[in-house]
Amino acid sequence: MSAESPASGAPAAPTDFIRDLVAADVAAGRHARIITRFPPEPNGYLHIGHAKSICLNFGLAREHGGICHLRFDDTNPAKEDIEYVESISRDVQWLIAGWADHCLGLKPRGATPAPAPGSGTPDYHLAAAPAGAGEREAFFASDYFEALHAYAVELIRRGKAYVCDLTPEETDAYRGAPDQPGRDSPFRNRSVAENLDLFARMRAGEFPNGARSLRARIDMASPNVWLRDPLLYRIRHTAHHHAGNRWCIYPLYDFAHCLSDYIEGITHSICTLEFEVHRPLYDWILQSLDLPRPLPHQYEFAKLNISYLVFSKRRLLQLVEDNLVAGWDDPRMPTLSGARRRGIPAAAIRRLASLVGVTKYDSLTDLALFEHAIREELNPLALRRLAVLRPLKIVLTNLAPGEEIACTATNNPQDPAPTTRPLALTRELFIEAEDFAEVPPPKFFRLKPGGEVRLKYACIISCQEVIKDAAGQVTELRCTADLTTRSGQPNADRKVKGTLHWVSATHGVPAEVRLYDRLFTVPEPAASGDFRDHVNPRSLETVTAVVEPALAAAQPGDYLQFERLGYFVPDSKDSAPGRPVFNRTVSLKDAWTPKPPTRA
RNA sequence: UGCCCGAUGGUGUAAUGGUAGCACAAACGACUCUGACUCGUUUUGUCUAGGUUCGAGUCCUAGUCGGGCAGCCA
Numbered sequence: 001m002s003a004e005s006p007a008s009g010a011p012a013a014p015t016d017f018i019r020d021l022v023a024a025d026v027a028a029g030r031h032a033r034i035i036t037r038f039p040p041e042p043n044g045y046l047h048i049g050h051a052k053s054i055c056l057n058f059g060l061a062r063e064h065g066g067i068c069h070l071r072f073d074d075t076n077p078a079k080e081d082i083e084y085v086e087s088i089s090r091d092v093q094w095l096i097a098g099w100a101d102h103c104l105g106l107k108p109r110g111a112t113p114a115p116a117p118g119s120g121t122p123d124y125h126l127a128a129a130p131a132g133a134g135e136r137e138a139f140f141a142s143d144y145f146e147a148l149h150a151y152a153v154e155l156i157r158r159g160k161a162y163v164c165d166l167t168p169e170e171t172d173a174y175r176g177a178p179d180q181p182g183r184d185s186p187f188r189n190r191s192v193a194e195n196l197d198l199f200a201r202m203r204a205g206e207f208p209n210g211a212r213s214l215r216a217r218i219d220m221a222s223p224n225v226w227l228r229d230p231l232l233y234r235i236r237h238t239a240h241h242h243a244g245n246r247w248c249i250y251p252l253y254d255f256a257h258c259l260s261d262y263i264e265g266i267t268h269s270i271c272t273l274e275f276e277v278h279r280p281l282y283d284w285i286l287q288s289l290d291l292p293r294p295l296p297h298q299y300e301f302a303k304l305n306i307s308y309l310v311f312s313k314r315r316l317l318q319l320v321e322d323n324l325v326a327g328w329d330d331p332r333m334p335t336l337s338g339a340r341r342r343g344i345p346a347a348a349i350r351r352l353a354s355l356v357g358v359t360k361y362d363s364l365t366d367l368a369l370f371e372h373a374i375r376e377e378l379n380p381l382a383l384r385r386l387a388v389l390r391p392l393k394i395v396l397t398n399l400a401p402g403e404e405i406a407c408t409a410t411n412n413p414q415d416p417a418p419t420t421r422p423l424a425l426t427r428e429l430f431i432e433a434e435d436f437a438e439v440p441p442p443k444f445f446r447l448k449p450g451g452e453v454r455l456k457y458a459c460i461i462s463c464q465e466v467i468k469d470a471a472g473q474v475t476e477l478r479c480t481a482d483l484t485t486r487s488g489q490p491n492a493d494r495k496v497k498g499t500l501h502w503v504s505a506t507h508g509v510p511a512e513v514r515l516y517d518r519l520f521t522v523p524e525p526a527a528s529g530d531f532r533d534h535v536n537p538r539s540l541e542t543v544t545a546v547v548e549p550a551l552a553a554a555q556p557g558d559y560l561q562f563e564r565l566g567y568f569v570p571d572s573k574d575s576a577p578g579r580p581v582f583n584r585t586v587s588l589k590d591a592w593t594p595k596p597p598t599r600a
Numbered sequence: 601u602g603c604c605c606g607a608u609g610g611u612g613u614a615a616u617g618g619u620a621g622c623a624c625a626a627a628c629g630a631c632u633c634u635g636a637c638u639c640g641u642u643u644u645g646u647c648u649a650g651g652u653u654c655g656a657g658u659c660c661u662a663g664u665c666g667g668g669c670a671g672c673c674a
Contacts, residue, residue, distance in 0.1 A: 014614070014622085041674050076673060168672055178670055179602035213672055223603040225670045234672035253674050277604055277669045300605085302667090307611085313674095355623065357613050359606090362667050366611045369624050379637065414637070445635065454633055487633080499633045564634045592635045 016358035018299055022060055022268055031267045031294070034066030035105065035128075037139075038092065039073040039257070042084035042241075045328045045335045046091040048349060048370075049311040052304040054092060055353035057270060058100040067128055069105035069264055071139035075256045077240040085242075087328075089138060091336040095346045105264075106136035112143045113263050121154045123292050124263050141251075141260045142243040148251050149203065151259055151289060152214060152232060156195045160288045161232060162188055163198035164215045171213070174220070175228050181221035182228045188217060202235055205248045209235050214249075218284060226281050230254055258282040261296040269296045272303045273360060301358045307367045307523040309334045315531055324535050325519070331571075331583050332519045332539050342516065343559065343569030343585035348377035367518065374586050375567070380414045382561035386423070386456065386501045387547040387582075389513060389565065391430035393476045393505065396461065399427040405483065409457045421550055425458045425481070428505035430546050432564075435500045436477060438466060443592075445498035447477070453498040456563060460485040460496055501563045508546040512581045514571070515541040545582075554580045564588065 015023075025031060036057040040050065061068040070092055074080050096104060105128035115122035124147035129136050155161035164187045166174060176182030190198075202212055214233035222228055232255040239245040258281075261269045269282075279298050286295045303311070310316065311334060319325045319333070328335050331342035339349065352373040356365050386409070399405070405425035410418045435446040435453075447453045452462045458481075465478035484491040519539045525531040547562075554560065556572040566587035570580040 016613090020616080039674095043674080073674065079673070171672075172670080175670060177602085180670095181602090182670090210672060225603085228670085231672055236672085250672095252672070257674085273605070274668060275674090279604095302606085355612075359613075361606060361613090363612060366624065369612065372624060375636090384634080410633095413634085443635090456633055458633090460633095485633095492633090496633090498635085501634075561634085561636085564636075566636095588634075588636050590635070 014354070014357060016301075017360075018056065018268075018270060018301060018358055019060065019063070021299065022064065025267070026064055033267075034061060034064040035069065035265055035267050036060050036066065036270060037069040037071050037105070037261065037264065037266050039071045039141075039260070040088050041073045041076070041080065042088060043076075043079040043081070044084060044313045044317065045337060046088055047311050047316065047333075047335045048306065048309070048339065048352075049304045049334075051095055051336060051349045052353050052356065052358075053270070053272070054095055055350050056301070056358055058096050058103050059353075060268065060270075061103040061105075062100045066267075067103050067105035068100070069128060069139050069266070071141065071260065071264070072242070073253070073257065073260070074140055074142045074240070074242055075251050075253060077236065077238045077243075077250065080241055082241045085138070087337065091340075094340060095336060095349060097346060099347070099350060102131070105139075107139050108133070109135040109137045113147045115147070115150070121289055121291070122150060124150070125265065125293070126263055127265060139260075139264060140242050141256050142240055144256070144260055144263055145243055145247055145251070147263060148256055148259055149249075152251070152255070153196065153199065154289060155216070155232070155285075156199060156214075157192060158288065159192060160217050161195070161214055162190050162217055163195050163202065164188070164213050164229075165211070166213075168210055171231075175225060176220070178223075178225060182225075184220050185215070185229065188220075188229070199233075202233070202249050203247075205237070207235055209237055211235060216255075216281075216285070216288075218281075224277055224280060226254070226278050227284070230281060254278055254281050255285060258285050258296070258298075262286060262291060262293070265293065266296040267294075269298045271298060271300055273300050273362070276300045300360065302360050302362050304356060305362075305364045306334070306370055307364055308518040308520050308525070309367065310520070310526050310531055312526065315526060318532065319519075319535075322532065324532060329573075331514070331516055341572055341583065343567060343583055344374055345377050345381070345559070348374040351377055364524065367523075371586050375589065378559055378561070378567045378585065380412070382559040382567055383411050384409070384413070384561050384563050385548055385551050386503055387511070387513070387545050387551065387562040387565065387568075388430045388432050388501065388503045388508070389515070389543050389545045389562075390433040391503075391546050392433040392436055392474065394429050394431055394461070394502075395476060395478050396425075396427050396429070396481045397464065397478050398480045399425075401427055403427060405458065405481075405486070407457045408487065423457055423548065424504055424507055425455070426504040426506045429455075429502050430505055430508065431455075431477075431500050431502050435498075436463075436474065438474065446500065447498070452496045453500050454485070454496050455481075455502045456499050458486065458502070459483055459489075460491075460494060501565070503546045503548050505546075507549050509549060509552050511545050511547045511551065511579070512574075513543050513545040513547075513568070513584065514582065515543065515584045517541070547582075551580065551582075552578055554582075561588075 058068045108129045113124035113126035215229045218227045329337035407423040440448045460482045461479040467476040520534045522534045525534040554570045556570045560568045567585040568582045574581040
C-alpha cells in the first residue's frame with residue numbers, strides 16, 4: 001500500500017470511506033488479492049464521470065498490489081456496438097497509462113469461464129491472464145452467457161426462479177407502486193419441472209420477444225421494488241455484437257452483474273449510488289446459489305458532477321446528433337476522447353479524481369477545480385512559445401528593414417535546467433491587439449500612446465505614433481526599441497510595468513487557433529428546461545494567429561503554453577505537417593479583474 | 601407520501617467521541633522579462649431541536665432539506 005508521492009505527478013490520494021473499507025478487509029486478511037472491476041456497457045463513449053470510477057477502481061488495485069478487470073457489461077445487444085468497445089478500451093488505456101497499466105486485468109483472448117465440477121452447482125471461474133502470457137482481451141459479460149444460464153437453471157431447481165407469462169404491461173401492473181405492495185404473478189407457483197421445460201424452450205427460441213420471462217421468486221410485497229420478483233432473463237431475438245447469434249434470451253443487469261463479479265473473483269464491486277437499492281438483490285442472487293468461493297460485495301459512491309458540463313449519455317448523444325458539437329471527440333465534449341483532443345493530460349484527470357474524493361454526497365464540483373488540475377499538470381510540462389492571436393502591427397522605426405536582433409527565449413522556466421531557443425526581433429512585428437489601448441483603463445500595464453513595455457525576451461519599446469485607417473481603427477503602431485535594455489546589455493534590468501508577447505512579422509507563420517470556452521452558459525445546464533437552450537454560442541472561436549517559427553513543427557501530443565494566453569496543443573485530427581492547427585486547452589489564470597472591453 | 605441514502609465555509613473534502621484542517625474559489629500583499637508560476641495574509645463552515653457524555657461535526661431520537669428507487673435499460 002503506497003501513497004502516491006507528489007513527485008510522481010499527482011498529489012497523495014486522500015483516503016475515503018471505500019478505501020478505508022478495503023484497507024480494513026486487507027488488514028483482516030480477507031482476500032488473497034484485491035480485484036476490482038470497471039464494467040461499462042459498450043453503448044456510448046466514456047466521459048470524465050467514468051474517469052472517477054476508473055481512478056477509484058484502478059487506484060484501489062494499485063494501492064493494494066491487486067488488479068482491476070476491464071469488463072464489458074454487454075447484456076443488452078439492442079443498445080450496444082463494437083464501436084464502443086473499441087473506443088472504451090482505448091480511453092481506459094489512455095487514462096491509466098504510466099500509472100496503473102500494470103493493474104489492468106485482461107483475460108486470455110477467447111477464454112470463457114470453465115466450470116469446476118463441484119458437489120452442487122458447477123463453479124464457474126475465469127481469472128485474468130498475466131501480461132506477456134499470450135494475447136489478451138477485456139472481459140465480457142456475454143462470455144458468461146453459458147455459465148449464467150446454468151446458474152439460472154440452478155435457481156429454478158431450487159425453487160427460487162420461475163417462468164412468467166405475464167406481458168410487460170401486466171408485469172408492470174402486478175409490481176404495484178413504491179408505496180403499494182405488488183401482487184403475485186399467477187405463474188409464480190409453477191412446478192420446477194414445468195419451469196425447467198419452459199426455460200429450455202425459451203432458450204430454444206420457441207417464443208417471441210416479451211412472451212415470457214424468467215423471474216426471481218422473492219417477495220411481491222417487499223418495500224424495495226427491486227425485490228418484487230425481478231426479471232432475470234428476457235427474450236430478445238437479436239444477434240449480439242460479441243456473442244453472435246447463439247442466444248435469443250439475454251440476462252438482465254441484476255442477474256448478470258453479481259454473477260459476473262463472482263465468476264471473475266471480484267472482491268469489491270464498486271458502483272454509483274443509484275444501485276444502492278439493488279444491493280439486496282445482488283446479495284440475494286449470490287446467496288441463493290450456495291456458491292463455493294467467497295462472494296463479492298457491492299459498495300456505492302456518488303457520481304461526479306462538474307459545473308458547466310453535462311455527463312448523461314442521453315444528453316451527450318443529443319449534442320452529437322443535433323450537431324451542437326462536431327462529434328464525440330469534439331474538444332468541448334466532456335468525453336475522454338474530447339478531453340484528450342483538447343490537450344488535457346490523463347494525469348490531470350487523475351489529479352481531479354483525487355481532488356474531488358469519494359463520498360456518498362451528491363455534489364457539484366466547481367469547473368475551476370478541474371481547470372486548476374489541468375494547469376497544475378501542464379505548467380511543468382508545457383513548452384513556452386510566443387503566438388499572437390489577434391495581431392496588431394508594430395513598426396520599430398529605429399531598426400533597419402532586414403535588420404535582425406538575436407534574442408534567446410526560455411522553453412520552460414519551471415525546468416530546473418531550462419533550455420532555450422533563438423528568436424529574431426525585426427523591424428516589423430505583431431503584438432496582441434488587446435495589449436494596446438489608446439485610452440487605457442486604470443492599471444493598464446500594457447502599451448499606450450507614449451508608453452513603454454518590454455517585449456518578452458527582447459527589449460523595451462516605446463510607442464511614438466498611432467496609425468489609424470479611415471474608419472478610425474488602429475492599424476499600426478510606430479515605436480522605438482531601446483536596444484540597451486536587451487538581456488546582457490547595460491540597461492537589461494530596467495523595469496517597466498508590462499511585458500508583452502510578440503511575433504516577428506517576417507518570421508512568424510500563420511496558424512489556425514481554436515479557442516474553446518465552456519460549452520454551457522449556466523452552471524447546471526440540465527437543472528431545468530432543455531439543456532440545449534444553454535449551449536454557449538461562443539464556445540468555439542477560431543482565429544488565424546501568427547505564431548513563432550518553432551511552432552510550425554509542433555506535433556500532436558506536444559503540450560504548449562502560448563505565453564500570457566494559455567495552454568495549447570496541436571489538434572490531432574486537423575493538423576498537417578508544417579501546418580498545425582492549435583486547440584486551446586485552458587487559458588492561464590487571469591488575476592487582472594478590470595478586463596479590457598475587447599475581452600470576452 | 602412506502603423504502604433506501606445523504607447533509608461540515610461560495611465549492612469539493614478531512615477530522616473514525618478529545619484543538620474543526622486541507623484544496624479550489626475570492627480578496628489583499630510580496631516577487632516577476634508571462635497580470636502566469638511561487639510565496640505570504642485574510643474572509644467564510646459542522647441543517648434544526650432535544651438527548652447521551654467530563655467532552656458531540658462524530659453516538660441516539662425527532663424534524664428540516666436534498667437525492668435515489670416502480671425498464672423485459674445499465
